Amino acid sequence: MKRSVDVCVISDVHLGTSACRAAELNAYLKSIVPARLVLCGDIIDMWRLRSAQWSEAQTKVVRRILKFAAQGVPVHYVCGNHDEALRRYAPFAAGAVELVDRLELDLAGRKTWFIHGDVVEMLLGTPRWLSRLGSFSYDTLETLSGWINRVRGWFGASKVSLATRFKDHLPAARRHVTRFEEAVAGVAARAGYAAVVCGHIHVAAKRTITVDGKTVEYLNSGDWVDSLSALEFAEGAWQVVRWHDLVESGLVQPPRPADDALEETVAAAAGTSAA
Secondary structure (H helix, E strand, C coil): CCEEECEEEECCCCECCCCCCHHHHHHHHHCEEECCEEECCCCECCCCCCHHHCCHHHHHHHHHHHHHHHCCCCEEEECCCCCHHHHHHCCEEECCEEEECCEEEEECCEEEEECCCHHHHHHCCCCHHHHHHHHHHHHHHHHHHHHHHHHHHHCCCCCCCHHHHHHHHCHHHHHHHHHHHHHHHHHHHHCCCCEEEECCCCCCEEEEEEECCEEEEEEECCCCCCCCEEEEEECCEEEEEEHHHHHHCCCCCCCCHHHHHHHHHHHHHHHHHHC
16 A cells, blocks of 8 residues: 655655666655655766666656656755756746755744755865765765675675765764764754755765754755665654665565566557557
8 A cells, every 4th residue: 555645855866877776766656645756856867877877767767756746746856966957947847846956845834945965065165076086986886786796696695785884884984974964954054944854975864953052853865876765754754764674564565577567568558549
């Protein structure tokens, strides 16, 4: 049975890259009925967009999002750094789809701010070239993880993520994440927001941060490359949801090739009959 959520937030999908876990994301989106969907940046990776890396599963993600919009679900696309070329067109609206650089919503009486987060990282002094180098390094780790996991799969071993290992165990990486979270919360607090939602650093989180006596709820939706996570707002509260937890609890069914083939057959048949 599909779950109803008031707001669903996903970010850092990186459509157009081989690292994008589109099949899992599509399965997750199929499992929910959102009243509102926020795409919090880096949905399309315009830095490394390659037609050869665009899969059918990625097309299905786009179709799923557009289906929500066609059903009247407000879809807010917040621009990120990997899709920053879209910022020149924001704000822009077409039907239920809205392209924005930032978004403000009142949720349960709390003023909530939605940003991607790259602008705040620039305030920390991270130059653009270093950001691109970090992105390249992240992609390299994901590629290496893919090779390692293929070998581990031959022996029945579970998958590993080098990127996650580095983020969790490298002190410099942890310090950067903490600085980013506190900086985002600080900007939000000074702007008068009670909560701030972002992406960008691929680290899902929900924590309370106090800045100059002001308490801000910091929320990060993570990504659909490595952590496979999202944010859901329901019954007046936020929670971080993770792919593996949802699968283990039976709330999401893992994608199967047979299911994908059946969907394509049904879609083709529908198209034929409509003609």
